[in-house]
Amino acid sequence: MLKIKDFIKNIPYLPFLYGIFPVLFLFTHNISELKYEMLWLPLFTIIFIILVITLILSIFIKDYHKSGLILSLFFLLFLSYGNFKELLSGGWLADMGIIKDKYLYPLGILFFGLASYFIMKSGDLKAVYGFFKTAGCVLIVYSLASIGFSAYSNRQKDTVFLNNVSQMETGQNQNLPDIYYIIPDTYARADVLKELYDYDNSGFIDFLKGKGFSVLSDSKSNYQNTMISIPTTLNMDYLDNLLPETIKEDDFKNMVQNSRVQQFLKERGYKIIYFDSGYGITSYNKYADIKFNPSYINDFSRQIIETSLLKYFVVKRNLFGFSIKNEERKRILYSVEKLKEIPEMEVGGPKFVFLHINSPHTPFLFDRNGGEVDVDWDSVTSSEEYNNLWLDQLIFISGQLSSAVEEILAKSKTEPIIVIQSDHGLEVMMHGLPDEFFQSDAFTRARIKNFSAFYLPGNKKKILPNNLTNVNTFRFIFKNYFNADLNLLEDKIYRYFDYSLLKHRSDLKNMKQVPKSLF
Numbered sequence: 001m002l003k004i005k006d007f008i009k010n011i012p013y014l015p016f017l018y019g020i021f022p023v024l025f026l027f028t029h030n031i032s033e034l035k036y037e038m039l040w041l042p043l044f045t046i047i048f049i050i051l052v053i054t055l056i057l058s059i060f061i062k063d064y065h066k067s068g069l070i071l072s073l074f075f076l077l078f079l080s081y082g083n084f085k086e087l088l089s090g091g092w093l094a095d096m097g098i099i100k101d102k103y104l105y106p107l108g109i110l111f112f113g114l115a116s117y118f119i120m121k122s123g124d125l126k127a128v129y130g131f132f133k134t135a136g137c138v139l140i141v142y143s144l145a146s147i148g149f150s151a152y153s154n155r156q157k158d159t160v161f162l163n164n165v166s167q168m169e170t171g172q173n174q175n176l177p178d179i180y181y182i183i184p185d186t187y188a189r190a191d192v193l194k195e196l197y198d199y200d201n202s203g204f205i206d207f208l209k210g211k212g213f214s215v216l217s218d219s220k221s222n223y224q225n226t227m228i229s230i231p232t233t234l235n236m237d238y239l240d241n242l243l244p245e246t247i248k249e250d251d252f253k254n255m256v257q258n259s260r261v262q263q264f265l266k267e268r269g270y271k272i273i274y275f276d277s278g279y280g281i282t283s284y285n286k287y288a289d290i291k292f293n294p295s296y297i298n299d300f301s302r303q304i305i306e307t308s309l310l311k312y313f314v315v316k317r318n319l320f321g322f323s324i325k326n327e328e329r330k331r332i333l334y335s336v337e338k339l340k341e342i343p344e345m346e347v348g349g350p351k352f353v354f355l356h357i358n359s360p361h362t363p364f365l366f367d368r369n370g371g372e373v374d375v376d377w378d379s380v381t382s383s384e385e386y387n388n389l390w391l392d393q394l395i396f397i398s399g400q401l402s403s404a405v406e407e408i409l410a411k412s413k414t415e416p417i418i419v420i421q422s423d424h425g426l427e428v429m430m431h432g433l434p435d436e437f438f439q440s441d442a443f444t445r446a447r448i449k450n451f452s453a454f455y456l457p458g459n460k461k462k463i464l465p466n467n468l469t470n471v472n473t474f475r476f477i478f479k480n481y482f483n484a485d486l487n488l489l490e491d492k493i494y495r496y497f498d499y500s501l502l503k504h505r506s507d508l509k510n511m512k513q514v515p516k517s518l519f
């Protein structure tokens, strides 16, 4: 009995503090895009792993101060690798070109080995252990307090965008069409593909037209970043009219997950079917009626893996058949297959289906025939190779979309509305490019030309403007199919903008409008 008591007393608790802290740290730094439920699985997994390793190690190292310090160091380095790398990448070491995985891995192992050696050789480390225990507790308490504070301040935020909607007039409720809104991220317009990539996309476009789609040859996105383009489309207005006085990253997420479009349709009996894109603002949506997440990986687990040395095992290679790239491939293929089942799903009302496919955007996952690609976008150094990888992925996604469209149309009892619309066009190799590049006319002209294709029942397609911009997508649909008192807004196009600079609504004045002469 006494032995067990001694054993429990001698378990080093320190590693738990330094294993949990990196997870909480990552969570607090991305809190605006995450859900609290996402914390449990990684947290319990890590606690379990620490428990097992700690118990095993305590058999071999009797001094729990020493084993505790060694394990804490191990977990801190292992789980926070990405943070350390980022921290170092600003300094002189980066100038020497040392901040690369191939140098940092052996350096890290050497550092850990030496530190462990000195810990083992030292005398009594009770005081050192005590210091790190206090520091660890402070870090944990601080993280928990940040999470708690954020949870509290977000409580009232959910309703920020609940306005304007209820005043809209309700149209006929019978036989409402299912609405599919599909966003293939960075899918470029046909003329850009022809001009910059010498690629003729008429195969896909003719297929869509043959099915009855209108493919706009002059469509444009109002904003050139995912993070602000999707929210404005889903709220049918420009940022000036949407954002609160003080802007938090949360606002963009809330604008997507509790959008005016979604509220408008919910009020008319629609059920919201939402695909977890695995990325930022279009990941998990608590307001949806039916949520699909085809992967074990949610936005947060992916970030933990990419920040930690787990990355080494599962991003580039497989660990027991598991890899991030496989999960992302699975996500896209699953989403497309699931789309085909939706027309026959009984959900107790018409459906609004939202699918943001993070492709042809990076990561590079597929070649043009759907074969696996394992090239990391940030390791590509030639612009030509990068463009080819992106184009291949675009071609594959086009085929996937064609097969989904084919089945949705064949299986839908009431003719649906289907919109395939990218949040902006064109992806280029961005790393290493100066800010001026993104502000240049050449980049802007190509980036704003997004892909927009509409399947519209009845004869409304005749009045669909060929130069529609994203902000008017749902204005057009709601006005024409729901009799909503909504007119199309004046088309305004803005240049690429680092949205993280938006702290107050007045910062929007720094976002430059593209002159009409440019488009």
Ligand SMILES: [Zn+2]
Binding pocket: 185, 186, 225, 226, 227, 361, 423, 424
């Ligand atoms: Zn995007």
